[in-house]
Amino acid sequence: MNIENLVQINETEWEIPTYIRSDMRVPVRLFATRELLEQIINDKSLDQAVNAATLPGLVGSVIVMPDMHQGYGFPIGGVAATEYPHGVISPGAIGYDINCGVRLLASSIEFDSAREQMDMLATVLNKYCPSGVGKAGAIKVNLKELDYVLRDGSRWALKNGYATQADLARTEETGSLEGADPDMVSERAKARGHEQIGSLGAGNHFVEVDVVDEIFAEEAANVMGLYKGCLTVQIHCGSRGLGHQVCTDYVHEFQSAVRKYGIDLPDRELVCAPMDSPEGRAYMGAMRAAANFAFANRQLLAYSARRAFEEVFANQMRNWHLHQVYDIAHNMGKIETHEVNGKQIKVCVHRKGATRAFGPGSPGLPPEYKKIGQPVIIPGSMGTASWVLVGTEDSMTRSFGSSCHGAGRVMSRSQAKKEVRGDVLRQELEARGIKVRAGSLPGLAEEAPSAYKDVDMVVETVSAAGIAKKVARLKPVAVIKG
């Protein structure tokens, strides 16, 4: 696949038509500039997008976002909608880290007044937010309690004193997917998850303290409680070992389901089953349970972040509190209603490395966000910038209410480790005033800014395409990762 195979619609939109390959059921629509496409043309993203376009029951187009890169079957930055109930659901099109996502908290603490406490804040956040390979969470739940976490998600956290109602209202799906079925989650998945709740994990997961650097939409920023020069916190993580095992279990299970339902696919990682089949319903129940685990996980980490802020700031200022802006998923399958060819159709929207970006007036938003649109949180690479956007009416008609999720990698992890030394990177970040707590220096090197696309360019693309609108740019001042 090369750029010449693509039909350019405009500066930020391209199409791979179905005549490119005979097994494509729908076209692929890409939101990208030529420059961003040229960065990924040598990886397999476009081939993977074409493969994704072979899933049974697809409607509209497969959508790919400007932060796209090669995945292990479905491209990262991909969105695909299958018609409910007979269309398929594909665990690989949602990902192993079910409900990996980002939560944004904000404050009215001015960075200039808190600058001297940043080092301590980084240390205390590192203390309260466990990170690293295999690290357990701050709290332990027994297996019986875990079933409540899987069924209720953030509602479990509320009942147990780790959340407020405002937190739930400002979480996608109020942090609790209906139809979660803990009985569809294997004992092995539960064994992996019950000690990990309230932990970050490793890899590209992090807690980051940022400053609101620039505001682009004053009204929306005010509604969200984002104030220029004030501190915010991002929490990026997912469903840990529990989610990974759920996906592993069902990708394995669905190897026989595709034979049973006569589904022929170009990549075994795309295995799927009709949503209304026993296999499809079982996975849906398990996936929702894992998603609820991740919502609860991020809620516990938010509780821990609040403890850290209290410990560092409460004796100096009255208003040290962190309020929730929003919590979004970027690996998920959701039943939603969208307009396709002029008709309202119920679909399963698979988002893998893509964020829901509902426009103003959309269902499921709290009242204050119904007017402005759903917040979309875009973490950039470490040391660069992150963004807060809102969904638009255009996203509802052109991208199944979706937007990008981050900067998107351009370099392999091994190449990043060859080019960047973790200790040097840490020194460079610290020299720029960014406090770093990293459990692994090689892991830090893998996440070097040079391994990622320019997040500003990714955000400009979705903004120019009209599927999201800029609200605020955030600048990092502390990074905690495993």
Add this chain to the structure above:
Amino acid sequence: MGFEEIPHTADWSVLVWARDLPSLFAESARAMNALAETVTTQGPHVNRAFEAKGHDIESLLVAFLSELVYFQEQENLAFDTFDIQINSQRMSANIEGNEIISVDKAIKAVTYHNLKIEETARGYEVVIVFDV
């Protein structure tokens, strides 16, 4: 037999080769340990045994490696000695290893992406992509 890493944008990919299928499975496990940069204690080995079922040889490989991922995460064990029997859609393994001192990379899962065990001049080869 041996293995070498293949560049992948966001995950980890490795080419593994060996003279026969049990050796391919064992070498794939060693490749996974190498990717994760697993360091274990020295001394007497810990033993484990398990069986797995799969629809084909590739499914068995995923099931085998997934079992090792589970042991690493749940019991903090990594394995370097393998006695593997493969029979159509079933496999059994007696494995020996040690407690993990450190792991640099968490392997979330073993994927089926482009997974195809092929017969070649040096026996069998496979490219495995891990989600990390």
